[in-house]
Ligand SMILES: O=C(O)CCC(=O)C(=O)O
């Protein structure tokens with residue numbers, strides 16, 4: 001159980017290590033101890049870079065139907081947090097995104113770590129800026145902007161924690177997150193994206209299957225609260241541990257029209273909880289950081305080698321403040337002001 005005692009422990013540890021001016025830190029510590037007496041929300045259970053309250057309380061396997069949307073959301077995993085959204089983007093809108101990406105000319109995918117890519121194979125990218133800052137577009141890309149903007153707004157409404165938007169003064173708003181441009185990715189037959197963490201302060205990912213081909217695999221999904229080697233892993237051994245997991249038995253594999261046989265050589269040990277069927281337009285949302293602001297290696301995932309052309313659209317939400325070195329203190333401040 002997360003107790004008040006553990007709150008105290010963290011609060012003291014943080015103020016000792018952080019290079020904040022002492023007087024300010026002392027005032028903060030004082031306010032934090034008052035807070036401790038006045039609220040039942042503990043710093044450990046408060047996670048603004050996790051799901052909003054309504055979703056964080058949803059048990060694994062249960063469905064939530066948001067009033068504003070016809071699309072039910074199912075929780076697939078807790079720790080790492082992973083959700084599945086039925087029919088998130090309509091066929092017309094999916095076609096718009098694909099056409100706009102083709103018109104733009106897709107570029108072979110690199111990663112920030114290397115241009116000559118070894119972790120991605122046969123995959124191509126285009127980016128759509130929902131706010132069209134560059135200002136020029138033809139008709140197809142004009143429609144794609146609207147679709148991308150809708151996707152970002154819906155995603156943030158459903159999956160960004162309420163504490164990440166603050167009203168600062170009457171009418172004023174402060175946001176502790178930002179959305180990247182929407183990425184459209186295409187994999188040719190034989191394409192894949194090896195195990196990775198989405199990284200770079202990307203704490204929330206919303207990924208839409210545009211043509212009904214899946215292949216996304218989360219090797220550590222549903223590990224639950226039990227501690228595991230992955231919790232003390234470094235980036236390199238997180239990938240090694242991921243490779244030891246058994247697809248179809250451990251974690252969760254999202255499979256589309258290509259069928260589960262595309263990824264499994266044998267049906268032995270196949271567990272029905274470990275395979276989720278997706279259709280074109282469905283989406284997943286997952287969170288990649290721990291409440292402390294450190295990377296959560298449980299969120300490592302990949303796209304397995306796909307047997308046919310695959311299209312996805314992805315929106316990443318970032319928070320430099322809450323995933324940076326002082327994230328814990330900033331989180332405390334958010335809790336204090338909430
Ligand atoms: O293609 C997929 O299923 C996963 C893609 C992914 O993990 C990424 O783009 O970061």
Ligand SMILES: [Fe+2]
Nearest residue numbers: 196197198301
């Ligand atoms: Fe990813």
